[in-house]
Amino acid sequence: MLPNIRIVLVQTFHPGNIGAAARAMKTMGLTDLVLVNPLQFPDAEASRLAAGAEDLLESARVVGSLGEAVTDCVQVVGASARLRSLPLPHYDEPDGMARDLVEHAAADPVALVFGRERSGLTNDEIRLCSHQVSIPATPEYGILNLSQAVQVLAYEVFKAWRQRPGSGYLPQRPEEERAPSREQLGHFHDHLTRVMRESGFLTQPHARTEAQLQALFARAQPSRKELSLLRGLLASLEQHLPERQG
Structure with missing residues (x-):
């Protein structure tokens, strides 16, 4: 450990x-x-x-x-x-x-x-x-x-x-219950920001909104499985967004 x-x-x-x-x-x-x-x-x-x-x-x-x-x-x-x-x-x-x-x-x-x-x-x-x-x-x-x-x-x-009880080691958590890495969280926040902008929720860069959402998820401490669920939700929403004109 x-x-x-x-x-x-x-x-x-x-x-x-x-x-x-x-x-x-x-x-x-x-x-x-x-x-x-x-x-x-x-x-x-x-x-x-x-x-x-x-x-x-x-x-x-x-x-x-x-x-x-x-x-x-x-x-x-x-x-x-x-x-x-x-x-x-x-x-x-x-x-x-x-x-x-x-x-x-x-x-x-x-x-x-x-x-x-x-x-x-x-x-x-x-x-x-x-x-x-x-x-x-x-x-x-x-x-x-x-x-x-x-x-x-x-x-x-x-x-x-x-001071941990017993041997001092926790049993190995299943992969899906482990906390996500900073890299995985970074990909999630990038995905969230992209969907917010493409949906029109953010019409211009708004660092305070993004920082508040990052703090929200830091407090929530989602597992890797939960983060994957959120990524799936964002991907589904993206499919229903109108195509942007080039």
Whole structure:
């Protein structure tokens, strides 16, 4: 189960933070590290601060975008120090997030995403997530270092895994009951947008409407079977739309 839990660091500025994050991961049994456009990697400072977790640095994957890092994941949780205006589901407490993440990880990849040291994640990057989570801290000084944030959330995930009854593993979900990947959800939302435009429901680009519908389906958490049913409904509606004049 734990190998299905991925830590994604986006455009990390200080290479030492990558090493410290790898060390935090290893203490909690996490091994899948993905780096999105790090400023400098590999780097001796990253290896020094990994302090025994150099194997995670050696196996880390470097990719060009957050979308590439999470395309196969069924749940993507963005760690954010502050709430955004985007209507994504938000975990008020990290332990609730960890329980859900571990449950999904029993069958499919999931990801915890951490942004830049100073500015965090952009709104466009948050849109690639299915949920947000914040770490409660004192209002007087609620700023955590990147590796500290990784440590806190990795601990919550490890604790949720340890506290599972019995063997700590869920029985394998049937394929149709599993949560869809981000790629599958992306195809669905593209299909939905196309039908809305061709039907005349959207007469011009309307990002707010599309974002609200994406948030609706993120809250609903449809299974792969349910998403397939919705795709079938959209395909049927398309057949009854008047042909567009070229």
